[in-house]
Amino acid sequence: xxxxxxxxxxxxxxxxxxxxxxxRCGYCDFAIAVGKDDRQDEYLRALEAELTRLGSPQRxxxxxxxxxxPTHLSADWLDRLLILLSRWLIVEPxxxxxxxxxxxxxxxxxxxxxxxxxxxxxxxxxxxxxxNVLRVLDRDHAPEDxxxxxxxxxxxxxxxxxxxxxxxxxxxxxxxxxxxxxxRSLEPQHLSTYGLTYETGTPLWKRAERGEVNPLSEDxxxxxxxxxxxxxxxxxFEHYEISNFAKPGYRSRHNSxxxxxxxxxxxxxxxxxxAEGVRSLNVRxxxxxxxxxxxxxxxxxxxxTLPPHERALETIGQNLRRAEGVVHSEFQExxxxxxxxxxxxxxxRHVGWGTLEADDDAGVRxxxxxxCVADSVIQDFWKPPAERAT
Amino acid sequence: MATDPKLxxxxxxxxxxxxxxxxxxxxFLLKTKAISPRDFQAQHLDSMDLERERxxxxxxxxxxIYYETHxxxxxxxxxxxxxxxxxxxxxxxSLAACEGVILLVDAFQGVQAQTVATAYLAMESDLTIVPVLxxxxxxxxxxxxxxxxxxxxLGIKPDEVIRASGKAGIGIExxxxxxxxxxxxxxxxxxxxxxxxxxxxxxxxFKGVVxxxxxxxxxxxxxxxxxxxxxxxxxxxxxxxxxxPAMTTVNELIAGQVGYFVAHIKTLGDVHIGDTVTxxxxxxxxxxxxxxxxxxxVFSGLYPVNNNDFETLxxxxxxxxxxxxxxxxxxESSEGLGFGFRCGxxxxxxxxxxxxxxERESNLDLVQTAPNVTYELLNRHGQTIMIDNPxxxxxxxxxEEFREPIGxxxxxxxxxxxxxxxxxxxxxxxxxxxxxxxxxxxxxxVYEIPLAEVIYDLYDKLKSATHGYGTxxxxxxxxxxxxxxxxxxxxxxxxxxxxxxxxxxxxADTRGRKLVKKLRxxxxxxxxxxxxxxxxxxRIIARxxxxxxxxxxxxxxYGGDITRKRKLWAKQAEGKKRMKQxxxxxxxxxxxxxVLDTSEEK
Ligand SMILES: Nc1nc2c(ncn2[C@@H]2O[C@H](COP(=O)(O)OP(=O)(O)OP(=O)(O)O)[C@@H](O)[C@H]2O)c(=O)[nH]1
Ligand code: SF4
Ligand SMILES: [Mg+2]
Numbered sequence: 003x004x005x006x007x008x009x010x011x012x013x014x015x016x017x018x019x020x021x022x023x024x025x026r027c028g029y030c031d032f033a034i035a036v037g038k039d040d041r042q043d044e045y046l047r048a049l050e051a052e053l054t055r056l057g058s059p060q061r062x063x064x065x066x067x068x069x070x071x072p073t074h075l076s077a078d079w080l081d082r083l084l085i086l087l088s089r090w091l092i093v094e095p096x097x098x099x100x101x102x103x104x105x106x107x108x109x110x111x112x113x114x115x116x117x118x119x120x121x122x123x124x125x126x127x128x129x130x131x132x133x134n135v136l137r138v139l140d141r142d143h144a145p146e147d148x149x150x151x152x153x154x155x156x157x158x159x160x161x162x163x164x165x166x167x168x169x170x171x172x173x174x175x176x177x178x179x180x181x182x183x184x185x186r187s188l189e190p191q192h193l194s195t196y197g198l199t200y201e202t203g204t205p206l207w208k209r210a211e212r213g214e215v216n217p218l219s220e221d222x223x224x225x226x227x228x229x230x231x232x233x234x235x236x237x238x239f240e241h242y243e244i245s246n247f248a249k250p251g252y253r254s255r256h257n258s259x260x261x262x263x264x265x266x267x268x269x270x271x272x273x274x275x276x277a278e279g280v281r282s283l284n285v286r287x288x289x290x291x292x293x294x295x296x297x298x299x300x301x302x303x304x305x306x307t308l309p310p311h312e313r314a315l316e317t318i319g320q321n322l323r324r325a326e327g328v329v330h331s332e333f334q335e336x337x338x339x340x341x342x343x344x345x346x347x348x349x350x351r352h353v354g355w356g357t358l359e360a361d362d363d364a365g366v367r368x369x370x371x372x373x374c375v376a377d378s379v380i381q382d383f384w385k386p387p388a389e390r391a392t
Numbered sequence: 393m394a395t396d397p398k399l400x401x402x403x404x405x406x407x408x409x410x411x412x413x414x415x416x417x418x419x420f421l422l423k424t425k426a427i428s429p430r431d432f433q434a435q436h437l438d439s440m441d442l443e444r445e446r447x448x449x450x451x452x453x454x455x456x457i458y459y460e461t462h463x464x465x466x467x468x469x470x471x472x473x474x475x476x477x478x479x480x481x482x483x484x485x486s487l488a489a490c491e492g493v494i495l496l497v498d499a500f501q502g503v504q505a506q507t508v509a510t511a512y513l514a515m516e517s518d519l520t521i522v523p524v525l526x527x528x529x530x531x532x533x534x535x536x537x538x539x540x541x542x543x544x545x546l547g548i549k550p551d552e553v554i555r556a557s558g559k560a561g562i563g564i565e566x567x568x569x570x571x572x573x574x575x576x577x578x579x580x581x582x583x584x585x586x587x588x589x590x591x592x593x594x595x596x597x598f599k600g601v602v603x604x605x606x607x608x609x610x611x612x613x614x615x616x617x618x619x620x621x622x623x624x625x626x627x628x629x630x631x632x633x634x635x636x637p638a639m640t641t642v643n644e645l646i647a648g649q650v651g652y653f654v655a656h657i658k659t660l661g662d663v664h665i666g667d668t669v670t671x672x673x674x675x676x677x678x679x680x681x682x683x684x685x686x687x688x689x690v691f692s693g694l695y696p697v698n699n700n701d702f703e704t705l706x707x708x709x710x711x712x713x714x715x716x717x718x719x720x721x722x723x724e725s726s727e728g729l730g731f732g733f734r735c736g737x738x739x740x741x742x743x744x745x746x747x748x749x750x751e752r753e754s755n756l757d758l759v760q761t762a763p764n765v766t767y768e769l770l771n772r773h774g775q776t777i778m779i780d781n782p783x784x785x786x787x788x789x790x791x792e793e794f795r796e797p798i799g800x801x802x803x804x805x806x807x808x809x810x811x812x813x814x815x816x817x818x819x820x821x822x823x824x825x826x827x828x829x830x831x832x833x834x835x836x837x838v839y840e841i842p843l844a845e846v847i848y849d850l851y852d853k854l855k856s857a858t859h860g861y862g863t864x865x866x867x868x869x870x871x872x873x874x875x876x877x878x879x880x881x882x883x884x885x886x887x888x889x890x891x892x893x894x895x896x897x898x899x900a901d902t903r904g905r906k907l908v909k910k911l912r913x914x915x916x917x918x919x920x921x922x923x924x925x926x927x928x929x930x931r932i933i934a935r936x937x938x939x940x941x942x943x944x945x946x947x948x949x950y951g952g953d954i955t956r957k958r959k960l961w962a963k964q965a966e967g968k969k970r971m972k973q974x975x976x977x978x979x980x981x982x983x984x985x986x987v988l989d990t991s992e993e994k
Pocket of ligand 2: 022023024025026027031032034069070071
């Protein structure tokens with residue numbers, strides 16, 4: 003019954019947040035819990051309570067576990083977590099079950115637990131193969147942990163993705179090239195390259211504000227980004243999303259749900275959900291989440307239903323991140339708006355500037371230059387109606 | 393109740409801004425029980441929202457109170473006046489309705505520029521001055537220094553100065569007694585033909601136009617057929633009364649009294665401030681002298697961000713005009729900004745207030761161009777034309793003589809800052825006139841400076857040069873020829889008319905350079921490179937480029953939480969409301985005002 007509804011209304015994907023981390027990395031502004039490992043059992047109970055509110059087990063296409071560090075706790079705890087999840091979130095045959103993992107603490111036993119529970123994809127937070135860069139980023143693993151982890155995972159789990167960060171203070175273009183070469187040589191099917199963001203309030207941001215670290219120049223960041231596009235393209239990776247590269251057939255299906263602006267469940271502290279047109283967000287503190295979940299209260303602290311017009315604009319913003327961009331027919335069906343009527347002038351402007359390319363049948367997508375300034379392009383679609391009058 | 397003219401006293405309270413006029417008026421209201429402590433609020437007469445918010449008086453406020461002394465009941469008509477120089481004309485209007493003034497001087501700050509300016513106005517009108525040293529309650533009050541200063545600057549006899557505090561309620565009765573004893577009763581006779589001065593008016597949503605009058609001769613009464621002498625227009629008095637401070641109906645106002653009447657007058661434009669009211673059947677032969685209307689001296693273009701709002705803006709301006717006849721507006725159009733209005737203001741504060749009222753009362757997003765003064769131009773055909781908009785400057789070949797308005801500025805500053813002030817004036821093409829010392833530590837410095845150099849930020853600069861202790865006052869003394877040119881700005885190859893300014897040729901290059909540099913900081917990077925050029929005629933004098941945006945991309949939308957991102961988009965879109973799209977370039981409101989910032993450092 004539920005499955006007869008379109009995927010932008012009723013979720014076919016679920017995200018589960020595991021907030022535990024050994025310590026907080028300087029650049030991190032995720033919802034995490036440091037030094038709270040003693041709350042692990044309560045967390046499972048809280049998750050169970052939240053899952054119970056789903057009413058009945060849900061069949062889904064993709065399940066993704068992120069954090070925090072989902073692999074931070076013991077193999078035994080992981081086992082109990084996955085048993086719990088398997089009772090409520092049933093990944094359909096052929097579906098994607100993916101987990102984020104830290105190369106430093108992913109031992110064989112944990113890998114066995116993951117494989118036994120049907121995990122199909124491991125995304126390793128390798129970030130860099132340069133000791134200095136890892137230090138600036140506060141990462142607790144060593145460069146050599148990554149190849150070891152890759153090797154161990156590969157014995158049991160088919161798909162591997164590596165996360166890389168570029169643009170760390172002090173990083174050179176040469177170091178970044180070396181990172182990309184190393185990553186390629188490990189032959190993952192998927193790679194994410196994230197430009198370092200100085201999120202307001204993080205320790206790294208404060209250091210930058212005080213002038214203790216120097217963010218790279220815009221030009222340096224840009225050439226790193228373009229280098230990634232080139233080097234990974236040569237190695238046969240498709241640049242299928244602004245920060246993501248995949249060998250054919252290995253795109254992240256779970257993340258594609260977000261970029262399609264489709265519905266998804268979200269469970270755990272700080273998780274975002276989107277179902278039946280309502281976006282909501284769980285409380286971001288561990289105490290708050292545990293208290294609410296365990297006392298049977300809703301775990302969401304904010305929720306909103308967007309008017310159709312804004313939902314359509316939001317869809318454009320998400321879709322444009324993908325290589326295929328906004329696809330006319332899909333967009334019309336999903337939002338009820340005709341793309342051209344809604345934002346025709348903005349599209350025309352950007353086509354003129356070489357940041358978008360459009361064709362009448364397929365749709366509109368960012369050009370290579372457009373990807374480098376994606377935020378400004380997307381922003382342009384949010385202009386108040388005033389400018390359309392001129 | 394017929395009041396004996398001998399028991400009437402009419403006076404204004406005048407002072408430099410913030411020296412405590414409205415607070416002293418409060419004390420009068422309380423002391424004479426015109427208002428009960430329960431209904432009272434500080435600066436009671438400042439009734440407009442903006443007045444209350446800013447804590448300053450913008451309009452004059454007349455009020456009638458009754459004071460008993462020596463077993464007689466006196467009718468006191470007092471007018472609280474604004475201290476800010478933009479509203480100086482309200483002071484002169486008030487004075488014409490009075491026989492005396494209370495001149496307040498802050499016991500700490502002492503004699504300031506508007507103290508001198510308003511005191512001179514009162515002397516020129518032969519009014520009796522009751523000098524009051526106010527805020528005597530302040531621990532830092534300096535009567536020993538300030539009283540000699542008053543003597544030196546204004547010839548005030550030290551023994552006439554009353555020490556008071558409007559805030560602490562000190563010396564209030566003494567001041568009231570001095571009003572009764574020192575200020576003469578009005579001299580008119582009830583038996584003469586009616587003659588009354590229109591000294592103000594306001595628009596009341598229920599009553600229509602309310603005309604403020606001071607009866608000089610004869611009487612005005614309800615039902616009377618009256619004539620406004622300026623255009624010989626006749627009306628019938630429907631209602632009349634006094635401000636006590638609430639509008640209170642009376643049946644007649646006799647020679648010497650102050651009050652208001654309502655007579656089915658449709659718009660404020662039909663009433664001329666300074667006009668004489670007389671009886672339609674028994675008119676006086678001699679109208680009163682009246683006064684000059686204040687002329688707007690600062691102009692700027694006001695444009696709706698959304699062109700569809702043009703009519704809404706017109707309506708909003710019309711509504712405001714009902715309440716404030718001192719500003720002007722005329723439709724104009726600009727290539728870049730579309731359709732809007734050229735508005736004239738009395739000064740920069742006036743301009744700011746009008747804009748705030750517009751935005752607040754009609755919920756419009758407005759773009760405002762840099763303010764300019766009115767120039768005078770003699771063309772080759774021997775015609776003199778007024779230029780209130782840089783766009784109207786003809787080709788240089790057409791210009792015989794270009795003239796600019798000159799202001800005479802009196803600075804009242806600590807002596808130690810005289811050097812800085814002189815430098816500041818020299819930088820602004822000022823001509824030194826004279827220095828007068830009030831005391832060894834304070835001096836009045838008089839300069840003639842082109843008005844264009846005065847209006848923008850001279851006041852702020854004065855304040856910073858004197859650590860807040862300097863004050864200034866100015867009056868416009870006429871036009872003088874100058875070597876002026878129009879400085880144009882080209883954005884992405886297009887001249888943006890709204891960014892043009894009129895400058896002295898000698899400063900055109902420096903100012904052009906500063907301006908494009910400033911603009912570079914105001915305009916965001918776009919998807920393409922933007923050239924900014926400054927030009928005089930066809931000569932490009934400065935150029936800057938805004939590089940194309942190269943990188944702006946968020947790496948990651950974390951865990952599907954796109955709410956945050958969307959809110960950011962929406963917020964930034966909101967911020968864009970104040971941008972004007974000119975060609976392909978978005979220009980923020982700040983950029984149109986960028987001209988102001990460069991005006992000081994040349
Ligand atoms: N200590 C002290 N403060 C006073 C006194 N009178 C006024 N003030 C303060 O001075 C400030 C200005 O007072 P106002 O009465 O608004 O001054 P004003 O002259 O009417 O000001 P404008 O109408 O703007 O020119 C306020 O903060 C008052 O509280 C006084 O006698 N003593
Ligand atoms: S491991 Fe990841 S989630 Fe944990 S602190 Fe570091 S960046 Fe944040
Ligand atoms: Mg006041």
